[in-house]
Amino acid sequence: MPELPEVETVRRSLAPALEGRRFAHVTQRRPDLRFPLPERFAARLKGRRVSRLERRAKYILVHLDATPKAAEEVLIMHLGMSGRFTIHEANGASAPGRFHRGMPGAERHDHIVFDMEGGTRIVYADHRRFGFMDLVPEAALTACTHLAGIGPEPLGNEFSGPVLAERLAGRRAPIKAALLDQRTVAGLGNIYVCEALFRAGLSPRRIAATVATPLRSTRLAAAIRDVLEEAIVAGGSTLRDYAHTDGELGYFQHSFAVYGREAEACSKPRCGGTVARIVQSGRSTFFCSSCQR
DNA sequence: CGGGACTCCTGCCAGC
């Protein structure tokens, strides 16, 4: 399940294959992913030159140059939970590990194929089809339905304890739910919320507004930033469906302190607690009730 | 408007 570190890892590996290049041909193998693809999606991309790739929250933004007929546009891509890109270079060397998980017939889920000038082929596969793509005018990007209202980037300069405190003030939801809400902070998902709350020593059940103190919000903001930065360095986490564009796996999952560790001893020195699993708003939450308060 | 429940989809795995 790609969260910010996984999406950032994908963005970085796609960038050299896309930036400065044109789409020679785009093959759309079904009319929709999670949502219908835009009208004439493949035709509108053909011939367009990519200026740069950017990430916002869990979205990859592919900026397209203007043409005589069209203004600058942005291809918005969201991986959902099982979206995966693989890059196949023109020399015939296809990405190793394409079917590394022994997925017979996986090509059934290859929904979009981007052929770039120069011969590089980028395949988007998404067997659960929770991902989606959209094409919007550059001028309308920040106001578009996907991005409007999304909170600050946790790795950006605009994110800090006071900023987080302001966004949690008055919120009656559990802090776990508030952090999963992309309007609070951009890019967090179930895993990194659990890990950040553990590092900050805060209970996931705590009412969000009670975290809006200088001490707690500063501690939590730092924990969020630290865990995301460490995960990016590790190439993200690989669970179930996520893999890099070359089929390689991230390895941050080995660094999880609580996620997926139900009934294990808390890793905090001298804590002595046990990792518990509870369900909050239909999602598993892992935490140590001994040192997370 | 905030918050929670429900929904989409498919693969995988535990349990019978």
Add this chain to the structure above:
DNA sequence: TGCTGGCAGGAGTCCC
């Protein structure tokens, strides 16, 4: 061995 049911979860929609 083969089937079934539960689970995984990002984010949109709907309802209170």
